[in-house]
Amino acid sequence: MRRIGGVLAALLLMVLYATPAAAIEPPVIDPAAIPPDETGPDQPMEQRRVCAAPTVFPDSNFADRPWANDYLRIPDAHRFATGAGITVAVIDTGVNGSARVPAEPGGDFVDQGGNGMSDCDAHGTLTAAVIAGRPAPTDAFVGVAPDARILSLRQTSDSFQPVGTRTDPNDPNSTRTAGSLRSLARAIVHAANLGAQVINISEAACYKTTRPIDEHAVGAAINHAVNVKGAVIVVAAGNTGGDCTQNPPPDPAVPADPRGWQEVSSIVSPAWYSPLVLTVGSIAPNGAPSGFSMHGPWVGAAAPGENLVALGYDGNPVNALQGEDGPIPIAGTSFSAAYVSGLAALVRQRFPELTAAQVINRITATARHPGGGVDNSVGAGVIDPVAALTWEVPAGPAQVPYQVKAIPPPVQVPAPDRTPITMVVVVSVAVALVLGLGALARRALRRR
Numbered sequence: 001m002r003r004i005g006g007v008l009a010a011l012l013l014m015v016l017y018a019t020p021a022a023a024i025e026p027p028v029i030d031p032a033a034i035p036p037d038e039t040g041p042d043q044p045m046e047q048r049r050v051c052a053a054p055t056v057f058p059d060s061n062f063a064d065r066p067w068a069n070d071y072l073r074i075p076d077a078h079r080f081a082t083g084a085g086i087t088v089a090v091i092d093t094g095v096n097g098s099a100r101v102p103a104e105p106g107g108d109f110v111d112q113g114g115n116g117m118s119d120c121d122a123h124g125t126l127t128a129a130v131i132a133g134r135p136a137p138t139d140a141f142v143g144v145a146p147d148a149r150i151l152s153l154r155q156t157s158d159s160f161q162p163v164g165t166r167t168d169p170n171d172p173n174s175t176r177t178a179g180s181l182r183s184l185a186r187a188i189v190h191a192a193n194l195g196a197q198v199i200n201i202s203e204a205a206c207y208k209t210t211r212p213i214d215e216h217a218v219g220a221a222i223n224h225a226v227n228v229k230g231a232v233i234v235v236a237a238g239n240t241g242g243d244c245t246q247n248p249p250p251d252p253a254v255p256a257d258p259r260g261w262q263e264v265s266s267i268v269s270p271a272w273y274s275p276l277v278l279t280v281g282s283i284a285p286n287g288a289p290s291g292f293s294m295h296g297p298w299v300g301a302a303a304p305g306e307n308l309v310a311l312g313y314d315g316n317p318v319n320a321l322q323g324e325d326g327p328i329p330i331a332g333t334s335f336s337a338a339y340v341s342g343l344a345a346l347v348r349q350r351f352p353e354l355t356a357a358q359v360i361n362r363i364t365a366t367a368r369h370p371g372g373g374v375d376n377s378v379g380a381g382v383i384d385p386v387a388a389l390t391w392e393v394p395a396g397p398a399q400v401p402y403q404v405k406a407i408p409p410p411v412q413v414p415a416p417d418r419t420p421i422t423m424v425v426v427v428s429v430a431v432a433l434v435l436g437l438g439a440l441a442r443r444a445l446r447r448r
Contacts, residue, residue, distance in 0.1 A: 024209050024264050026298075027272060028403040029223045033216035035185045037193050039107035041162075042183050049159040051120035054310070054318035055327050062139040062317040067285050068304035072339065074144055077385035083145025083345035088131055089196035089231075090341075091187045092124030092203070092334075094154030098315035100134040101125060106151035107190050109183040110160050116152040119313070120159040122321055124152065126330060127202050129311035130338035131345070141309055141317045144342020144385070145349075151196055155179055155187040156203055181205055181269060185217035188233070192225035197348050199231050200341035201277075202334030204238030204294070205269045206245075218270055223404060226276050232348065232356045233277040234341040236333040238268040238294035247295045249376060259297030260376060266294070274298035275400045278344070278360045281378050282306065282336040289377040293333050300360070301367050302378035303339035306331045343385050350389050361396035363388050 069075070094110075095103040096119045108114030119125045128150050133143030156179025184201070191199050207213055225231045238244050243266070250260030257263075271279040271294070279298045282290035282305025290305050308330040312318040320327035340363065347359050354362065366388040367381035374380050 024261060024267065026261075026274075026403065027215075027219055028405060029219035029273075029276075030216050030405045031220050031223050032405070034220035034224050035182070035189060035217045037189050038186055039109060039190060040112050041110055042180055044112070044163040045110055045160045046163050047120070047159055048161050049120075051159055052122040052322055054122045054126060054312045054330070055320045055322055056318055057320050057327055057329075060317075060319055062141060062309065062319075065140045066309040068308060068339065069140075069142070071285070071287075071304060072144075072383065073386050074142065077144075077343075077346060077389055078142075078146075080386075080389040081145075081346040081350040083132060083148030083342065083349055085147075086145065086198065086345040086348050087149045087151060087194075087196050088145070088198040088200060088341055088345050089151040089153060089191035089194065090124060090128045090131065091153045091155045091184070091191060091199065091201050092119075092127050093121040093157050094119040094124045095128045095150065095152035096125045096313040097152070098311070098313065100136060100311050100315035101129050101132070101150070102134070103128055103150040103152040106153040106194060107187070109153065109155045109187050110157045110179065111154070114154060116154045118154065121157055123202070123334065124154065125313060126310035126318070127200065127334060127338045128152065130308070130335050131200060131342045133311045136315075139317050141311065144339055145345035148198075148342070148345040151191065151194060153187050153191055155183055179203070181213075181215045181218050184270070185215075185221040188218070188221035188225050192221075192229040192231050195229075196231055198341050198344045199225060199233045200337055201233065201235040201270060202332075202337050204236055204244065204271055204333075206238060206243040206266050206294075207269075208243075209265060209267055212267075215269055219273060222270060222273050222276050223402075226356050227399060227404075230356050232344045232359045233270075234337050234344055235270050235273075235277045235279050236337040237271055237279050237281040237296065237299050239292045239332050239334075240294060241292070244268065244294055247376070249295070250297075259374075261297050264296060266296075268294055268296060268298070271296065272298045274300050275357075275360065276402055278340060278363065279379070280333060280337040280340045282331070282333045283378065283382055287382065290331070290333075292331070293336075293377060295376040297376055299376055300379040301340060301364055302382045303336040305333055305336035308335050310335070340383055343383055343388060346385060347388055354395060355398045357397060357400045358395045360400075362393050365393045365396075366391050 105115035135142040282293040364380035
């Protein structure tokens with residue numbers, strides 16, 4: 001009987017997973033699940049790989065502006081804003097600071113003794129450079145918001161792994177490398193509490209709709225950062241590969257589901273928390289969506305993400321990473337998100353009265369819309385920094401509507417009413433006194 005029951009249970013699960021009813025909806029946020037504001041790893045970590053470093057292709061010329069800066073007209077945008085007075089938190093692999101990437105320590109969630117100012121993966125430093133790299137007379141590179149303040153929070157690293165073995169290889173919360181959705185949630189809370197007005201998250205955790213995981217802490221952290229602290233959160237759409245299998249496009253036969261939530265097979269977190277976050281896909285130099293960029297109904301905008309230039313550990317321009325067979329171009333939605341985070345800093349400087357939702361609205365409303373106005377590869381389109389800083393755009397709602405569970409007020413337990421008991425005690429004492437006095441009086445009379 002046990003064996004038959006197990007077979008029936010397995011068949012039932014197969015039917016449930018195969019049915020179209022497995023379609024998903026945007027996640028519901030439970031603000032009560034907010035994690036504590038604590039730095040440090042979830043568990044002890046150890047470095048198991050030699051640190052990586054960015055590099056340069058032979059015969060590279062950095063005297064000319066990177067194509068992405070020309071495509072986005074960054075020099076023209078700097079006539080209106082440079083990010084001055086704006087703090088951008090970079091939740092990434094850490095930043096190796098330099099004169100041109102003067103990041104400040106924001107906390108370490110990988111190394112118990114770290115402060116966030118160590119990049120062992122050749123990623124966080126590049127991200128910070130794209131956002132706010134300073135110019136220099138020796139080359140033409142400059143970040144999108146070169147006067148912004150950068151806070152570095154090291155939350156993940158491929159070079160570090162938990163001491164011991166992982167328990168579930170299919171669960172992003174039990175990933176082999178350092179970094180988890182749990183530590184990401186704490187990093188978001190910490191960045192928001194440090195006063196970051198923009199938070200860049202250039203990472204993505206993918207999992208199948210048929211294998212949901214508990215990430216309530218991430219949603220609560222995002223809600224805290226956006227709706228409580230007023231931060232703009234920009235996240236990467238994610239790159240295909242591994243658990244990140246490409247999502248199919250929306251089904252035109254289902255007009256009631258124009259963004260294709262029913263077709264989603266791979267959930268990308270924290271990308272799917274749009275519109276509380278602005279999720280960014282990648283484009284190539286010709287303007288076409290990058291083949292590696294994850295699609296989804298949560299994609300809100302796009303920015304350059306291929307053949308990029310950034311600043312290395314020493315503050316000099318780099319355009320390659322170390323691949324297994326030699327240098328490979330810098331590419332990925334991580335850096336697309338960085339361009340948009342830089343733009344968010346410019347918008348926040350120029351329009352300080354706008355809320356986080358209104359900053360995102362201005363960026364998407366002024367983007368170069370694709371055919372149909374929006375799609376799942378580039379969202380509202382490729383960002384246009386000059387338009388975002390100059391067009392007359394309705395501010396839009398101060399907050400975006402989102403499914404947030406209401407936290408019930410605490411149950412007020414009234415203190416026990418001891419008045420009748422007190423009265424009984426008082427009356428009893430009074431009666432005792434009267435009786436006692438009466439007895440004394442009688443005794444006195446007898447003695448007489």
